[in-house]
Amino acid sequence: MGASSPWKAQHIAGAPNDTAPARTDAADATVLDVEGLVTLLEVLARRGYRVLGPRVRDGAIVHGELSSVADLPRGWHDAQSPGSYRIEHTDDEAFFAWAVGPSSPKREVFPARSVAWRGRVSEGEVAFEDGDAASEQRPTALVGARPCEAAALGVLDRVLGDRGAGDPHFLKRREGAFLVVVECATPSGTCFCDSMGTGPAAGNGFDLALTELAGDGGGHRFLARAGSEIGAEVLSCLPGRPADEADRAARTALLERARTSMGRVLDTAGLPALLARNVEHPRFDEVAERCLACGNCTLVCPTCFCSTVEDASDVAGVLERRRSWSSCFDLAHSYLHGGPVRASTMSRYRQWMTHKLSTWWDQFETSGCVGCGRCITWCPVGIDITEEAAAIRRSDGARRGRRGGR
Amino acid sequence: MPTTIAALVAAHPLFAGLPADTAELVAGCSHNVAFDAGELLFAEGGPADTLYLLRRGRVELELSSPGAGTLVVATLEANDVVGWSWLFPPYRWHFDARAVQPVGAIAVDGACLRAKADAEPAFGYELVKRLTAVILDRLQSTRLALLDIYSKGETS
Amino acid sequence: MTAGCGLRPRPHRVVGRRRLAGDVVSLELEPLEGEPLAFRAGQFNMLTAFGVGEVAISISSAPGEGSTLHHTVRDVGAVSHALTASRVGSLVGVRGAFGTDWGVDALEAEDVVVVAGGIGLAPLRGAIEQLVSSRTRRRRREGAPEAPHPGEHHPPREAREHHSTQPRPPHLHLSVLVGARRPDQLIFEDDLERWREAGAEVEVTVDLATPGWEGGVGVVTALVPRITACEPDRSVAFVCGPELMMRFSARALLDWGMDPERIFVSLERNMQCGCGICGHCQLGPLLLCRDGPVVRYDRTVASLLQERER
Numbered sequence: 001m002g003a004s005s006p007w008k009a010q011h012i013a014g015a016p017n018d019t020a021p022a023r024t025d026a027a028d029a030t031v032l033d034v035e036g037l038v039t040l041l042e043v044l045a046r047r048g049y050r051v052l053g054p055r056v057r058d059g060a061i062v063h064g065e066l067s068s069v070a071d072l073p074r075g076w077h078d079a080q081s082p083g084s085y086r087i088e089h090t091d092d093e094a095f096f097a098w099a100v101g102p103s104s105p106k107r108e109v110f111p112a113r114s115v116a117w118r119g120r121v122s123e124g125e126v127a128f129e130d131g132d133a134a135s136e137q138r139p140t141a142l143v144g145a146r147p148c149e150a151a152a153l154g155v156l157d158r159v160l161g162d163r164g165a166g167d168p169h170f171l172k173r174r175e176g177a178f179l180v181v182v183e184c185a186t187p188s189g190t191c192f193c194d195s196m197g198t199g200p201a202a203g204n205g206f207d208l209a210l211t212e213l214a215g216d217g218g219g220h221r222f223l224a225r226a227g228s229e230i231g232a233e234v235l236s237c238l239p240g241r242p243a244d245e246a247d248r249a250a251r252t253a254l255l256e257r258a259r260t261s262m263g264r265v266l267d268t269a270g271l272p273a274l275l276a277r278n279v280e281h282p283r284f285d286e287v288a289e290r291c292l293a294c295g296n297c298t299l300v301c302p303t304c305f306c307s308t309v310e311d312a313s314d315v316a317g318v319l320e321r322r323r324s325w326s327s328c329f330d331l332a333h334s335y336l337h338g339g340p341v342r343a344s345t346m347s348r349y350r351q352w353m354t355h356k357l358s359t360w361w362d363q364f365e366t367s368g369c370v371g372c373g374r375c376i377t378w379c380p381v382g383i384d385i386t387e388e389a390a391a392i393r394r395s396d397g398a399r400r401g402r403r404g405g406r
Numbered sequence: 407m408p409t410t411i412a413a414l415v416a417a418h419p420l421f422a423g424l425p426a427d428t429a430e431l432v433a434g435c436s437h438n439v440a441f442d443a444g445e446l447l448f449a450e451g452g453p454a455d456t457l458y459l460l461r462r463g464r465v466e467l468e469l470s471s472p473g474a475g476t477l478v479v480a481t482l483e484a485n486d487v488v489g490w491s492w493l494f495p496p497y498r499w500h501f502d503a504r505a506v507q508p509v510g511a512i513a514v515d516g517a518c519l520r521a522k523a524d525a526e527p528a529f530g531y532e533l534v535k536r537l538t539a540v541i542l543d544r545l546q547s548t549r550l551a552l553l554d555i556y557s558k559g560e561t562s
Numbered sequence: 563m564t565a566g567c568g569l570r571p572r573p574h575r576v577v578g579r580r581r582l583a584g585d586v587v588s589l590e591l592e593p594l595e596g597e598p599l600a601f602r603a604g605q606f607n608m609l610t611a612f613g614v615g616e617v618a619i620s621i622s623s624a625p626g627e628g629s630t631l632h633h634t635v636r637d638v639g640a641v642s643h644a645l646t647a648s649r650v651g652s653l654v655g656v657r658g659a660f661g662t663d664w665g666v667d668a669l670e671a672e673d674v675v676v677v678a679g680g681i682g683l684a685p686l687r688g689a690i691e692q693l694v695s696s697r698t699r700r701r702r703r704e705g706a707p708e709a710p711h712p713g714e715h716h717p718p719r720e721a722r723e724h725h726s727t728q729p730r731p732p733h734l735h736l737s738v739l740v741g742a743r744r745p746d747q748l749i750f751e752d753d754l755e756r757w758r759e760a761g762a763e764v765e766v767t768v769d770l771a772t773p774g775w776e777g778g779v780g781v782v783t784a785l786v787p788r789i790t791a792c793e794p795d796r797s798v799a800f801v802c803g804p805e806l807m808m809r810f811s812a813r814a815l816l817d818w819g820m821d822p823e824r825i826f827v828s829l830e831r832n833m834q835c836g837c838g839i840c841g842h843c844q845l846g847p848l849l850l851c852r853d854g855p856v857v858r859y860d861r862t863v864a865s866l867l868q869e870r871e872r
Binding site: 116117119121124125126128159160166167168169170276305306307308309310311312313319321326328333334335336341342343344347351354355359362363 | 566567568569570573575594610612613614615616651653655830831832834835837838839840841842844846847848849853871
């Protein structure tokens with residue numbers, strides 16, 4: 001379904017898409033200085049995009065509207081560990097020396113709340129008005145997304161785009177969006193994109209990819225690569241010079257450092273099958289004793305896509321179908337007349353985790369996890385999906401007692 | 407050569423696959439019976455002396471209760487077995503068994519069958535195993551009915 | 563063939579309404595404009611009670627059976643309550659048709675065993691109608707000529723009609739086994755009689771007989787070994803009802819001698835979008851609105867249904 005894969009359609013002919021091996025070299029990169037970044041934001045605004053990017057707000061780095069590079073979290077770092085996130089300011093000149101914050105690009109293409117449709121029933125007829133997506137005029141340009149986030153958008157393309165016959169609102173938002181990925185130099189204590197093959201280098205799924213270089217003697221600069229036709233067009237408007245050997249070597253060294261400083265590792269060898277044969281593993285009872293079923297992990301996850309709808313009507317007779325994110329940790333999520341199918345925390349954690357790492361493959365031919373580490377950082381009790389998977393691997397085949405662990 | 411009744415006995419699922427001489431053994435206790443619609447095969451509280459192997463028609467196991475009318479607990483059809491109280495003291499029927507359609511059956515004399523089972527324990531064991539399988543089926547059906555399996559979509 | 567993910571329901575008018583049992587109502591729907599919705603037996607639609615909400619309901623008419631859509635709704639929640647209460651002339655929104663079907667069109671010469679529990683007969687009704695009305699099935703094993711060999715002259719219709727001189731109703735090799743808690747919870751009783759007259763083996767049983775009930779008493783699984791119209795080794799089975807009933811029915815069919823690859827069940831989860839985007843109908847590797855509701859009762863499905871969710 002070509003029409004439902006706008007992202008692929010935007011790629012330059014012959015450029016990598018999500019089925020081709022990721023192309024992570026920077027052979028034909030352009031070098032921009034900070035002025036180039038300033039110009040990039042201006043060009044995007046001039047082309048009519050609503051420019052979003054990372055900003056510091058409420059003690060976290062989150063996505064918000066950018067009016068200039070001054071809004072970027074320059075000098076900010078984040079420190080993340082299970083159940084813990086904090087940011088600190090230094091005199092570092094880098095704009096992107098942090099990992100990921102609680103918000104992901106998901107909310108730009110799939111808002112937490114939206115209106116599916118509005119309508120009015122009268123005189124035996126229904127007059128429909130469009131929902132939110134159709135009335136949004138300006139497409140979004142997201143600057144400073146991470147490679148794992150670009151990968152997550154690729155996962156959503158399969159889930160909400162291709163395979164599900166296409167969520168029209170998602171497709172519309174996705175079609176117009178422009179993505180500037182910044183490669184990761186400073187993974188956090190909960191990152192494991194290297195295990196998942198989604199980072200720290202940007203492989204595909206972007207319009208522009210930047211690598212921020214500083215402190216190597218070559219000055220504060222960005223290696224820029226285009227990943228789509230429109231990305232190349234934008235790049236051609238920016239003042240820069242071709243990258244040289246020293247630039248490329250600096251990038252390679254930076255990515256290697258990032259790869260070796262991942263806070264977490266997930267052994268993905270045979271992982272879907274491992275979990276599929278261990279649904280009765282006692283570890284699920286143990287984790288259920290810690291899990292609060294709060295659903296934070298699903299809210300911060302860049303690929304969790306569940307939504308629920310609710311119909312409302314006002315006194316004037318205007319009906320509205322409201323769509324909002326929902327979580328498999330909600331009791332109502334699996335409600336079937338008579339009650340929830342997954343009533344226990346054990347069942348709900350197991351559903352979430354096995355879906356991410358195992359049954360997602362069955363349903364969408366990809367992992368549901370991109371290794372961004374948010375679910376570990378933002379879990380109030382610090383449950384670590386990599387540790388849970390490792391624990392199951394260590395005692396593959398263990399089965400819980402007949403009574404289960406309640 | 408098996409007699410006609412032995413052939414009929416051997417053709418019923420309860421005795422299917424038994425050696426010919428065993429079918430003859432059972433046939434020695436058996437005769438053909440027929441009931442009109444509405445007739446009782448046996449009545450609650452009566453002496454349980456017969457095993458019925460249904461060949462055609464339909465039989466209801468029922469209880470009559472003042473005010474509640476007739477309560478049907480099960481309907482049985484061709485190839486089913488009606489009655490096992492003849493095997494256990496005090497040999498009394500627990501329900502009424504009524505033909506609701508014209509019924510053809512083989513009636514096997516309970517006392518005769520018990521005597522043969524006592525005399526030939528191998529046959530007796532086989533008989534009890536087969537009857538127990540029937541009883542197990544009825545028990546499982548009863549459990550399913552208790553669970554009210556049509557009411558909800560619950561998974562466990 | 564499953565409908566795309568249009569989020570907007572298509573308005574239909576209720577042109578018929580019938581109470582089938584205490585809390586079960588059947589609705590006949592006609593689109594306000596445009597062609598009737600295309601579907602296959604076993605698929606479902608998302609029905610909107612305007613101002614109340616949307617719910618997944620199976621289609622109980624057969625493709626091509628008149629110009630209206632037939633839905634059978636049990637009053638179990640706010641939306642289904644509003645739907646069962648809707649009057650003739652009122653509007654209902656329809657999105658669909660979604661999901662997998664019974665595959666009736668792909669059947670060749672198989673015998674078909676249908677096992678339904680309670681309102682589970684609703685998603686099966688369309689398939690049974692299709693089977694009953696298919697002439698080719700009626701003629702099989704009745705002395706009518708088999709399909710002609712390639713190059714052989716195909717006799718004209720009249721001649722073929724004439725050839726079949728069987729006095730008794732044509733035999734469909736179709737067994738319909740229906741179970742319900744009580745006689746007053748049976749639905750489609752007229753249809754059951756009509757299918758019986760058309761030559762299907764139709765057996766009905768209830769757990770609790772009430773005065774005047776002349777049918778069978780016992781659970782529906784007990785009817786399986788009594789099937790006479792079909793042979794286990796040449797049958798496919800369609801099973802629908804609550805999950806417990808389907809599990810036990812599938813087991814009874816296996817005991818009867820059927821191949822698990824030929825047993826199909828219709829599963830239900832909390833379907834909210836119908837088109838694979840809302841994530842509510844997860845069942846292990848399956849997204850039921852997309853990969854179901856009709857699934858083969860293979861090892862995966864059998865173990866999924868027995869997996870202990872708590």
